[in-house]
Amino acid sequence: MSKRKKSSFNKLLVYAKPHKGKLYFVCFWAVSLAFISAFRPFLLNFTIDNYLIEVKKETDVIQQYFEGLMLSIFPGNDNFSNLKILVIIMFVALLLEAISQFYFTYIANWLGQDIIKDLRNKLYDHITSFKMKYFDNEPVGKLVTRSVSDIESIASIFSQGLFMIISDVLKMIIVIAFMLIVNWKITGIVLAIMPIILIATNIFNKKMKVAFNEVRNEIANLNTFVQERLTGMKIVQLFNREAIELEKFKEINQKHNVAWLKNILYNSIFFPIADIISNISIGLVVYFGALWIINGDTDTSIGQLVAFNMYISMLYNPLRQIADKFNVMQMGIVAADRVFEILEKDENVQDKGTVEATHFKGFIQLKDVRFSYIKDEEVLKGINLEVQPGETIAIVGSTGAGKSTIINLLNRFYEINSGEITIDNHNINEYTLESLRKQIAIVLQDVFLFADTIYHNITLHNEAITREDVITAAKKIGVHDFIMSLPEGYDYNVKERGVMLSSGQRQLIAFLRAYVSNPSILILDEATSSIDTHSEELIQKATETITKDRTSIVIAHRLATIVNASKIIVMDKGQIVEQGTHQELLTKANGYYKKLYDSQFAVEVE
Template identity: 35%
Template sequence: MRGGTSATLHEEESLGKAYDARLIRRIWPYLRPYRGQVFLALLILVLVAAAQLAQPYLIKIAIDEHITPGQLEGLAAVAGMFFIALLAEFLLRYAQFYVMERTGQNVVYDIRTAVFGHLQRLPAKFFDKNPVGRLMTRVTSDVEALNEAFTSGLVMILADLVKLVGIVAILLWMDWRMALITFAILPVMLVVTWQFRSRVRSAYRRVRGVVAKLNAFLQESVSGMRLVQLFGREKANAELFEGVNGEHLGAQLKGVRYDSSFSAVAEMIGSITLAAIVWAGGGRILQGSITFGTLVAFIDYAEKFFRPVQELSQRYTTMQAAMASAERLFKLLDTEPTIVTPDSPKSLPRPMRGRVGFDGVTFGYDPEQPVLHDVSFAIEPGQKIGVVGWTGSGKSTLIRLLTRLYDIQQGSITLDGVDVRELDLEELRRSVGVVLQDHFLFAGTLEYNVSLGDPRITPERVREAARAVRADRFVERLPKGWDEEVRERGSNFSMGERQLLSFARALAFDPAVLVLDEATASVDPETEHHIQEALETLMQGRTSIVIAHRLSTIRDADRILVLHQGQLVESGTHDELVEVQGGIYRTLHRLQTASVA
């Protein structure tokens, strides 16, 4: 854990410059289903602006027609109209707020589930490269940032725009010369905004990058806390965390600098405009070319004009954060799932025969470093095959290839004569029963973990399968029995208990092809004996591939395949292989018998 290693690992991939318009175009399809609501909100928005902009004009009428001439009559009517405008403004504003919020929540729901769904389709390789913490940032914070952008960014900007256009029109109509003086300062505003734009953007992009890094570090630390403590790493780990946290602080402070000065400058420009109105207006009043009412209305409108401009910085920040998040989200959504069902998948014969073929298979997690070289073998239906080899010989990889978690680089893998790449992915994975090395449990009840929600697996079948592998004993001792909930990935059950459950699961599904990966490694001999018996029954009449370390498990296999450094070096029955002079199997066998005798 020295210095920079963790820093480089969690570093966010740098993102290229992107135009906001392009991102907005990508967000549009998510808005489309709700365009009715969006247009409704926009319509209400225009009405809100109208109601709001009517108010200063009503004050102008009050001053010019009633207060200055001393005409009390009719002032009540103007006040009444003002009240109506006011009430309308805020009732409509509520409606608009709620419609927008609902649309935003719907869009965010769609995007979040789309991102999550997309993640489910991405190949295992993708997850080897992307730490879980980083991906969680996508699903939580990044989607939330988009929501912010939608509800308090985009729509508010539109609302502000409508208002600004309205004010410009009214001011020009009331007195175009004074209006021009009022707007004279706008170019300055635009230059300032432009200057801040790119800086704020890069500052916030950095913040989000560091946040992802912080998340990744936190996630791994929490998952591995037991080891951190057992090995007395608390202090060093805290230092690493403070480093990442400090980086986060630095990025934040930079954002704060731009933020603070921008809004202050915007406020200043507003006040200067007020001064300009007073100066120019004063002269025109003395000339008698405008009324006091117009002057007051100008001041009111200018105030209403600069309020949104001032908030622009905050909206801009929100939008920047959202754009940075959108870039990441779309980048993720653009990651093509490389392992997918082909357009017109072939189907497996029904009932399946269970023939498995590997033909000239070459594969490496990194294509430059193959872990399997030109491996070929065929397994006939109903055969029991054992795969042995030293650690790291590529045995476990075989399973990941058969279930197409990874695609091979050369050769072909077939199931009942059909290339696995031509099959429906779900059908393929459902057809192969797998018991993996790490016995993962899904959130849900124990019963769910055996049936996996498949309606064909009845509660009776679950119990029957559990009895066959002796998993019923521990389950029935639990307070809630089969309804016991699984905590985080099954951490409330021991490895052995989890293993028994995964056996029960494999048995319940009754697959044509069964694959066991080092499955009997961590069960005590007594339990293992029961499992051995259950497995004999389980393997009856179906193709079985057993990857085991104890040769006794596969002694009676129809054929044993010996892998060495990614190559298939020996193949035959136990009796044949023990006779091969200098053979790997013979060596393994000798070592194992010697160790017990």
């Protein structure tokens, strides 16, 4: 293993510590399995030589001890009876081997699943604490691959890799020990050929390491492509991109196919080579063993040749399986590298605040705030803004002026470059992140709904919010009748991203979701594109209800909201260019707001 792989492997072992009990059981059954498997051929050798073919042979001290022990149990007075007992013992040994195999495999897989359950929980928790900037730069498909398929590959390190290798190595060691006890000369023949398969295994592992890296990269690319196209299927079909996107998919899929074919090629070469070497070993053992028996060598017997036929299979099968399992481990450790790469990213929002925000009066100040999404490209250029408690301000301006950026900064989705943002005379960094976000509710222009019921999309499974609370709030903002008109009312499943509802209906649900959370500060992006007149009226009523008696910041798209605002903030190119009431700003003949009003809002008046 490389230094990096050892590091990833050691990190994984940390997750095994809480499951030490299962770890000890796996080791116990691995040892049991190795010993019982190696003992069966020894029993068969003893049976053939002592009860089927009576031969006299010179044996070493250890073998004499075992044979003396067996003969003391089966004295040889009745060969047929003793033979039946030996067959029963071999059957019991086979049964114990099967039981050991079952418990070893089951507990190893159980342990692997427990480890990845803990790891997946930590990964998900870590990702959900990242700054929004991280998600701006990372494909969603890549994160899905890390959280699902890469984590599953890590499970195979424990269920099909590490413990299986330990078991196989133990089995090989014990098998070689029994082989030396049975006949050291035949063992020498077998061991003389082993370096060939060891060299082949080493070459195979190096080739497979490269192949597995390519496979994981192509799987991530494939997942990213499919996830993006499925999410944007409406755009694909609207612009007749089906054929073009299919060609792109074929290209990525072909790269994935080539990566896997390399994997298959190396397996197709290695395993036949391993089989050939194994069969050559058996042939040499039979040839030289038979030759020694014919020449009167009393150290060699028919029973030993039969036992060695089994021992060779037990020795070489683990070797080829170890190569295969090393590949599984390599794939798992490559996946672990990718997962730990995310776990070790320091992209978390710094939550060093100590002040618990139980309720805000709503006094907001932005003091010379500067911010950029991309280094040296400022989006906000020294913003100074003051919002009084209970005041509703409307922010207007062209696209890219920086309106939505102010919303993102108040919730600490991003960190400012310089300046200060305070709420109730406390820097927002002084508040604990959880309590800060609890007191600020946002209704975004692009409403996201989960594939769940309307009720759960409103409460987000917050048990503190009851159904009665939701219904009361819905009646106050005028959306109860709309919800009850749906087939199952509040239990209506809106499907993925709320596709069963219109854009206006989705926004009404978002208004209700914000209202039931009872925030101290409300932020609205009240876009009305593609919204029918009825939804427009409901949204207007909802806006008036939820902004009443609380500090509200509205990215305004409706004249009614702008006119009723306590103050209008006019932004352009990251700066506040004007502020005042509707009437005050209209008096500026060549003012930015006057031009904006004449071009966009005068139509609403007409």
